[in-house]
Amino acid sequence: MSVRILFLGPLRDLAGQDDMQVEGTLDWDRLLQTVSPLVAAQLREERVNIACKGRVLADKTALLAEDGDEVALLPPVSGG
Amino acid sequence: MSVRILFLGPLRDLAGQDDMQVEGTLDWDRLLQTVSPLVAAQLREERVNIACKGRVLADKTALLAEDGDEVALLPPVSGG
Amino acid sequence: MSIGEALAAFNASYPDAGGTASFVGKVRSDNDVKALELTHYEPLTLPGMEELAQAASEKFGLAGVLAWHRVGVMTPGQPIVLVAAAAAHRREAFDAVDFLMDHLKSASWFWKRERRGDGWHWIEPRDQDRRDLARWK
């Protein structure tokens, strides 16, 4: 069991992968160090959201994911 | 051949008939004398239109129908 | 042809349009309505609808437009009117359907009456219908 980080939409291209796994507790600072600098720069932008366990975080810097949790990195959306 | 006067929508109820035929030239004054007083009162209202030969008259008092023409009396519409 | 078939065929006719908006109006059963009768005057009604469709097409730059209106006696739940507009973007398609319906409701050659428990009653456009129509002038 580990934390699964998912790269959605354009962040997938930027990360060069669909997802990655990290062991143990994942907080905001560790997330920024775990992903590539390009992705980290995107995460710092207000328009990029983070979901943990299927819920969008009101304050993404309060991220606290444990083993078994899924963390989704959500760039600006576009549908229809 | 005669002029056919058609009563549309609620004017049909007011006239008590779908249509009537009159011989010879039909102008505005003769129309008002030909139909019942109740229908004539409606015709004088601005919101009631008259069509002759499939065209709505811009000035209904300029009506001039000849034998063979169809005159339609058009109360306010409601569709959809 | 059913409404579903008509809309499917309409959609298929304009594959390059970005979107199709549509509206189906039906007889409602409120106010104890048992039946609705729509009458028309064909020499004016059909050319009027053709002009209306043409006006909508030009005003909103449509790829295609559909306007159907039934006449005769209909019962609650049955369709009365179907309009559809295909355009590059949704705004034009929405506005065209809105425009078409406003004009069919209160500026096309139809007369409507409904049968309630106490007999037939002629229906005139509501004030809201008149205000809706006035938006386009």
Added chain:
Amino acid sequence: MSIGEALAAFNASYPDAGGTASFVGKVRSDNDVKALELTHYEPLTLPGMEELAQAASEKFGLAGVLAWHRVGVMTPGQPIVLVAAAAAHRREAFDAVDFLMDHLKSASWFWKRERRGDGWHWIEPRDQDRRDLARWK
């Protein structure tokens, strides 16, 4: 189930509603677009659409609401999205479809990219889409 069948079934489900408005959005072929890919994140996307449909239903007093959105790769002319709203009067049905589309376009969990002659390009909402969305706030 095709779009025509879905709309026919939807209409039949709400016989007492006065009208049904709908919108079908399709892949356009302008800007040399060869294909469109829509991706989603199901744990958010599906609940988000359900909340959106519920919000529309309450806001506009709908009898029924339908919101479909495809994911995957689509080619020009193919449908992407279908929304429909059944209401007592046409205004509420129109506004609900408008509301649903504005939110699906720029406030739902979808990501869109298009393939042109020179490869894939991610698409963000247009300024017009953002202004449309802001109308509801």
